[in-house]
Amino acid sequence: xxxHLMVAFLFVVxxxxxxxxxxxxxxxxxxxxRPKKSSLVIGRAxxxxxxxxxxxxxxxxxxxxxxxxxxxxxxxxxxxxxxPINKVPVEKLNGFNITDHEGxxxxxAKIQYQDLQNVLSFVVERGETPLLLILDGVTDIRxxxxxxxxxxxxxxxxxxxxxxxxxxxxxxxxxxxAGALEKIAICRVNSLMKAVDTLHLNGIKVxxxxxxxxxxVYDCNFSEPxxxxxxxxxxxxxxxxxxxxxxxxxxxMSGNFESLNVSVATGMILYEAMRxxxxx
Numbered sequence: 101x102x103x104h105l106m107v108a109f110l111f112v113v114x115x116x117x118x119x120x121x122x123x124x125x126x127x128x129x130x131x132x133x134r135p136k137k138s139s140l141v142i143g144r145a146x147x148x149x150x151x152x153x154x155x156x157x158x159x160x161x162x163x164x165x166x167x168x169x170x171x172x173x174x175x176x177x178x179x180x181x182x183x184p185i186n187k188v189p190v191e192k193l194n195g196f197n198i199t200d201h202e203g204x205x206x207x208x209a210k211i212q213y214q215d216l217q218n219v220l221s222f223v224v225e226r227g228e229t230p231l232l233l234i235l236d237g238v239t240d241i242r243x244x245x246x247x248x249x250x251x252x253x254x255x256x257x258x259x260x261x262x263x264x265x266x267x268x269x270x271x272x273x274x275x276x277x278a279g280a281l282e283k284i285a286i287c288r289v290n291s292l293m294k295a296v297d298t299l300h301l302n303g304i305k306v307x308x309x310x311x312x313x314x315x316x317v318y319d320c321n322f323s324e325p326x327x328x329x330x331x332x333x334x335x336x337x338x339x340x341x342x343x344x345x346x347x348x349x350x351x352x353m354s355g356n357f358e359s360l361n362v363s364v365a366t367g368m369i370l371y372e373a374m375r376x377x378x379x380x
Contacts, residue, residue, distance in 0.1 A: 141206040144170040151177035156209040159184040163203030182290050184263045211269045216287040219258045220302050230325045234260045237332035241267040245276025246363035254370035258285035262292050296344050299327050308337055308345035311359055315349045322373035323380045330366050333359055
């Protein structure tokens, strides 16, 4: 009883608390967005056909217990076209509000993924200096959307993402990016390590953002062909990926704080890269 009176007293003293409480309750009660049925490829035969046709798919969902020749063909074709596969319980598939899925559903990609080497060749042929962004373990689609928006505004030619361990580039991500995800080249690769090898073969220097690095961001030369790796706020950049980067740098901060939000940090770095390139 006393706790209820205390809460009521706080709301009377500070009406903003009541507004905040109600908005949070409303936010929590919102249902998760479900993909539209028109964006789904439903059933084993239809998924196989879509993969053979080269249709761009965001990912394939397979029920954990399914097996057989068709399922093996789905797996083989998905690997060939670098389409991620998620093994999920039947409840996940039923959650799409469909019943004829046969344990196999694919989502049609909202983004048209591009080949990394083709993008690099195109940029060089136009006489431009490549600037690329690599996202390692960034799963929050709001961060990805915000990063894409900044990247497009700062002249990034392409964003490189892995086929696993990254947030789905769905309608929410596109909305957060203000449409930038549909304007900037997105290269989905099955290995960021191999992607870095491709960058090196094309004469592109790879920079890694690391809060414990000795070099400051403004001491890096981003006016040369460059790719910048951004890791997740929780785990940072995968150690093996960090090891093959050419150099690491940090964003200096006056206060003693753990880290910046990844989309904010990316914005700071890309602005510095754009400033340097405009000065040349």
